[in-house]
Amino acid sequence: MSIARNIAGIAKGMSITFREMLEPTQVENYPDGPGPLRGAKFEQRFRGKHELQRDENGLEKCVACFLCAAACPSNCIFIEAADNTEEKRISSSERYAKTYNIDYNRCIFCGYCVEACPTDAITHGHGFELASLNATNLVMRKEDMLVPVASLTAR
Amino acid sequence: MPDVTFTVDGKKLTAPAGTLLIEACRKAGIEIPAFCYYPGLSLQAACRMCVVRQEKVPKLQTACTTTVAEGQVFTTESPEITQARKATIELLLGNHPLDCPVCDAGGECELQDMTFRYGAGESLYTEAKNHREEQKWSPAVYFDRPRCILCYRCVRMCGEGMDVWALGIANRGSSAIIAPNGGDHLDCEQCGMCIDACPVGALTSDTYRYKTRPWEMNHVSTVCTHCGDGCKVTLGVRQVDDGAEIVRGDNRDKSGINGDFLCAKGRFGFDFVDSKDRLTKPLVRNAAGTLEPVTWEHAIRVVSNKLKEIRDSKTENGGGSSIGVIGSNTGTNEENYLLQKFARTVLGTNNIDHIRTTDYAAFVRAMAGHEHRAASLRDTETAKAILLIGGNPTEEHPLLAWNIRTNFRHNTARLYIATDSPIKLERQARQTLSLPVEGYESLTAFLSGDDSALGEIENAKTFREAVNAEESLLVIFGQEFRGAAIESLVKWGLAKENVKFAYLGDYANSRGAADMGLSPDLLPGYIPVTTPGAFAEEYPNLSTQPGMTAPEMLDAGCRGELAALYIVGSDPVTAYGTDPAALKRAFVVVQDIFLTGTAALADVVLPAASLYEKAGTVTNTFGDIQLVKKAADKAGVKPDFEILVRIAGGMGADVKKLVPFGRGSITVPAVTAPALSVDFVPTPRPIPSLRGIHGDLGQSRGAHSGEADRHAVWLAARGLELRLSPFDPLAALDEIERLVPSYKLDRLNLFAGNDVHSEPGFVPVASLTAPTAAELILPAHDGLFTSGVLGDHTKALVELNSYQESISQPVAEAAAD
Numbered sequence: 001m002s003i004a005r006n007i008a009g010i011a012k013g014m015s016i017t018f019r020e021m022l023e024p025t026q027v028e029n030y031p032d033g034p035g036p037l038r039g040a041k042f043e044q045r046f047r048g049k050h051e052l053q054r055d056e057n058g059l060e061k062c063v064a065c066f067l068c069a070a071a072c073p074s075n076c077i078f079i080e081a082a083d084n085t086e087e088k089r090i091s092s093s094e095r096y097a098k099t100y101n102i103d104y105n106r107c108i109f110c111g112y113c114v115e116a117c118p119t120d121a122i123t124h125g126h127g128f129e130l131a132s133l134n135a136t137n138l139v140m141r142k143e144d145m146l147v148p149v150a151s152l153t154a155r
Numbered sequence: 156m157p158d159v160t161f162t163v164d165g166k167k168l169t170a171p172a173g174t175l176l177i178e179a180c181r182k183a184g185i186e187i188p189a190f191c192y193y194p195g196l197s198l199q200a201a202c203r204m205c206v207v208r209q210e211k212v213p214k215l216q217t218a219c220t221t222t223v224a225e226g227q228v229f230t231t232e233s234p235e236i237t238q239a240r241k242a243t244i245e246l247l248l249g250n251h252p253l254d255c256p257v258c259d260a261g262g263e264c265e266l267q268d269m270t271f272r273y274g275a276g277e278s279l280y281t282e283a284k285n286h287r288e289e290q291k292w293s294p295a296v297y298f299d300r301p302r303c304i305l306c307y308r309c310v311r312m313c314g315e316g317m318d319v320w321a322l323g324i325a326n327r328g329s330s331a332i333i334a335p336n337g338g339d340h341l342d343c344e345q346c347g348m349c350i351d352a353c354p355v356g357a358l359t360s361d362t363y364r365y366k367t368r369p370w371e372m373n374h375v376s377t378v379c380t381h382c383g384d385g386c387k388v389t390l391g392v393r394q395v396d397d398g399a400e401i402v403r404g405d406n407r408d409k410s411g412i413n414g415d416f417l418c419a420k421g422r423f424g425f426d427f428v429d430s431k432d433r434l435t436k437p438l439v440r441n442a443a444g445t446l447e448p449v450t451w452e453h454a455i456r457v458v459s460n461k462l463k464e465i466r467d468s469k470t471e472n473g474g475g476s477s478i479g480v481i482g483s484n485t486g487t488n489e490e491n492y493l494l495q496k497f498a499r500t501v502l503g504t505n506n507i508d509h510i511r512t513t514d515y516a517a518f519v520r521a522m523a524g525h526e527h528r529a530a531s532l533r534d535t536e537t538a539k540a541i542l543l544i545g546g547n548p549t550e551e552h553p554l555l556a557w558n559i560r561t562n563f564r565h566n567t568a569r570l571y572i573a574t575d576s577p578i579k580l581e582r583q584a585r586q587t588l589s590l591p592v593e594g595y596e597s598l599t600a601f602l603s604g605d606d607s608a609l610g611e612i613e614n615a616k617t618f619r620e621a622v623n624a625e626e627s628l629l630v631i632f633g634q635e636f637r638g639a640a641i642e643s644l645v646k647w648g649l650a651k652e653n654v655k656f657a658y659l660g661d662y663a664n665s666r667g668a669a670d671m672g673l674s675p676d677l678l679p680g681y682i683p684v685t686t687p688g689a690f691a692e693e694y695p696n697l698s699t700q701p702g703m704t705a706p707e708m709l710d711a712g713c714r715g716e717l718a719a720l721y722i723v724g725s726d727p728v729t730a731y732g733t734d735p736a737a738l739k740r741a742f743v744v745v746q747d748i749f750l751t752g753t754a755a756l757a758d759v760v761l762p763a764a765s766l767y768e769k770a771g772t773v774t775n776t777f778g779d780i781q782l783v784k785k786a787a788d789k790a791g792v793k794p795d796f797e798i799l800v801r802i803a804g805g806m807g808a809d810v811k812k813l814v815p816f817g818r819g820s821i822t823v824p825a826v827t828a829p830a831l832s833v834d835f836v837p838t839p840r841p842i843p844s845l846r847g848i849h850g851d852l853g854q855s856r857g858a859h860s861g862e863a864d865r866h867a868v869w870l871a872a873r874g875l876e877l878r879l880s881p882f883d884p885l886a887a888l889d890e891i892e893r894l895v896p897s898y899k900l901d902r903l904n905l906f907a908g909n910d911v912h913s914e915p916g917f918v919p920v921a922s923l924t925a926p927t928a929a930e931l932i933l934p935a936h937d938g939l940f941t942s943g944v945l946g947d948h949t950k951a952l953v954e955l956n957s958y959q960e961s962i963s964q965p966v967a968e969a970a971a972d
Contacts, residue, residue, distance in 0.1 A: 063256050065255075065256030065257060065368070067256065070368075070370055079371075080367075081365050081367060093257045094257050094289075094365060095257045118255075118256045
């Protein structure tokens with residue numbers, strides 16, 4: 001009697017397992033999924049690694065106003081500003097960011113920098129694979145975050 | 156004026172009748188916003204921001220032009236007034252570009268603050284803004300026309316404040332613009348006061364242009380390293396790879412001895428700190444005869460071993476007296492004090508001197524025993540009558556000139572000038588006297604009543620009558636006076652009541668160098684080495700034989716009679732025109748920030764920190780002592796103080812005897828129970844001279860020690876001991892206070908960042924010695940854009956100098972029109 005009850009119990013349990021096995025996958029298939037994101041999916045508003053944007057002429061949008069650094073609660077943004085000159089124009093305004101570092105050891109992805117930015121120069125991208133065995137690699141430079149000019153023409 | 160009582164926002168206020176309402180309110184803590192009003196300048200009433208409601212007056216009144224009278228009733232904040240101010244801002248923003256993110260004034264902009272407070276961020280205008288390109292008016296000044304709100308502060312600052320009148324208003328009404336005197340450029344003193352006064356970002360400076368933002372910097376108030384006036388300058392500092400970099404010099408809180416003022420050198424002249432020519436590694440001459448970079452340990456070892464060997468050598472050309480030491484005009488008091496103590500106790504020689512630019516020894520000798528006769532720089536702003544003999548304050552002492560002009564404008568001070576050539580301040584003078592170049596000494600005789608002393612000079616007698624008729628007088632004299640001439644002039648003045656004196660000299664701490672005993676015959680405080688008094692107990696084996704002066708040392712070095720020369724922050728080889736080849740036989744050690752003519756021939760060169768990179772105190776030419784705080788930081792260099800302590804340590808000297816640090820014979824004042832409660836505010840009191848207590852009050856740790864500072868000040872105020880180090884210059888300040896008669900300092904004031912006046916009257920009369928030979932005095936006569944070796948390495952000043960030379964007309968011509 002008890003054997004029959006046990007088998008029935010197992011069968012009942014396994015029936016859920018087998019039924020779910022045949023259902024479509026609900027979770028993300030990261031990292032074994034297809035595409036460059038390897039199956040990771042994002043909501044639009046996901047706050048990942050920052051991107052520094054360019055305007056329609058390919059110039060950097062950042063004018064080095066330091067408001068992101070001021071807004072940053074973990075003090076992880078370091079900027080050095082410099083003048084644009086006629087010969088060397090980096091941003092559309094008088095000033096550009098010569099250095100723009102974000103220390104991802106400290107960044108808490110709160111998004112205040114994005115909110116503070118008056119020129120929409122800094123946005124959160126969807127990059128999230130930031131883990132590193134060396135903490136110094138987590139200090140990203142401007143070149144690491146700036147969107148490539150190629151991505152503008154591709155659009 | 157009698158006091159009157161009036162009501163502001165329901166509060167009863169009292170102020171002298173005729174006070175401007177805006178000032179009376181500010182004193183009472185009621186803030187009235189204003190763009191065009193600037194304390195001390197003429198009234199403009201252009202911006203309409205300060206409007207207030209006065210009872211029984213139909214329209215809103217401007218608080219900056221309303222004078223208070225008995226029984227008036229004002230309202231400074233009401234919906235009506237807020238609406239009026241908002242409307243004003245809306246009009247100002249009509250053509251103001253919204254480029255706050257890139258504007259250098261962003262974060263320090265009065266228009267930004269007011270818009271934040273009153274609104275009007277949304278404009279009702281639909282018209283496009285009228286854009287104009289930014290203009291470069293000079294290597295120092297940029298003008299962004301659309302940002303200008305036409306408050307005319309710059310125009311008044313330049314005209315009234317600086318007496319330069321380089322800025323004006325072109326066109327009328329809505330077309331009015333600020334215009335420079337050169338059409339498209341500025342021909343002026345390049346002081347940058349217009350930039351300082353500008354409430355918005357219309358006038359910006361070249362040095363700070365687009366570098367950073369105000370909240371990104373640490374602001375360190377220290378003392379300017381250039382001329383002898385000792386203005387407080389606030390340096391904006393940012394961290395960089397090799398230390399901390401100065402990005403801006405300005406007069407941020409206006410709390411210093413200089414009030415509103417700062418000249419081109421203080422404001423723009425700091426880039427020598429990051430000059431490519433800076434020495435950053437110790438250099439030792441190798442066997443091949445070239446200077447080779449070495450480690451600090453090695454360099455210190457070389458110097459201390461060699462100096463010890465020379466000192467202990469019993470040969471003819473050995474012993475302490477064969478070592479010469481030359482000190483600096485720009486180091487701190489503590490360093491100068493330590494240097495002479497090092498020379499006299501560790502090296503055992505009185506061969507110590509500095510390049511004397513001014514005969515302070517003679518001045519103090521003349522003043523000895525007469526208290527309250529030496530003028531502070533602050534007195535020049537309030538004195539009723541000033542007699543200026545020699546010197547050219549506008550060029551060499553810009554702050555003094557500013558103070559005299561301000562005094563003339565506010566108090567109609569009577570200025571009497573006697574010089575051999577016309578100077579710009581004559582525009583403010585009541586009477587002037589044109590002296591022959593050699594006539595300065597005879598002027599004293601003439602003032603004392605000897606009619607024949609001066610010969611025939613126009614107006615001489617009326618000049619004398621007017622000067623002698625003054626009830627109180629501030630006598631300011633230049634470097635034309637030396638030795639006996641000072642003595643007779645001071646004697647003439649001391650015979651009268653209410654006469655104070657000031658002696659104009661060069662460099663940030665020339666006065667301190669003299670005060671701290673950098674002379675072969677005088678100990679700190681002008682105590683003669685022949686009768687050392689208290690120093691005999693303090694300094695073991697102090698020689699009472701006066702040593703050699705700086706030129707004598709160099710001559711002896713050239714003759715091979717001096718085995719070693721130790722030179723700190725000065726360039727005597729260039730100054731005295733010594734043949735570099737002749738000094739080959741002496742062991743020459745130079746501590747400096749640049750490879751000067753002397754450093755180039757040295758055997759060991761030690762890279763020193765500049766005045767902006769260390770802590771301590773300096774004394775200006777008026778004898779006002781101020782605190783120097785560490786602002787910048789440069790990898791590789793060390794303050795002179797630390798270098799000296801390390802070398803003394805390397806020579807086997809007892810460092811604790813040299814610098815009274817740490818526990819030792821300390822007497823801690825009794826701390827009473829209430830003193831330990833957190834809220835207790837200690838009353839300012841002179842701190843008793845205690846051996847070895849006071850320590851690092853945080854200043855030597857630089858810009859990042861806010862919390863530690865407060866903690867340390869709290870401890871110090873209660874007489875509790877701090878952690879100390881032998882490299883802490885403030886440990887030496889204690890000994891200076893104890894031993895130097897004229898340095899009885901109010902420490903609370905000093906550490907709070909105020910100036911404290913020294914009193915040469917405390918110098919004992921017994922210290923009279925023979926006057927210094929006049930030929931030893933080498934005045935530098937640095938102008939508005941030069942500052943000795945520092946000036947040569949300051950790009951901003953070199954640029955301004957060549958710019959002004961390329962466009963300027965002689966001052967005399969400009970003054971004539």
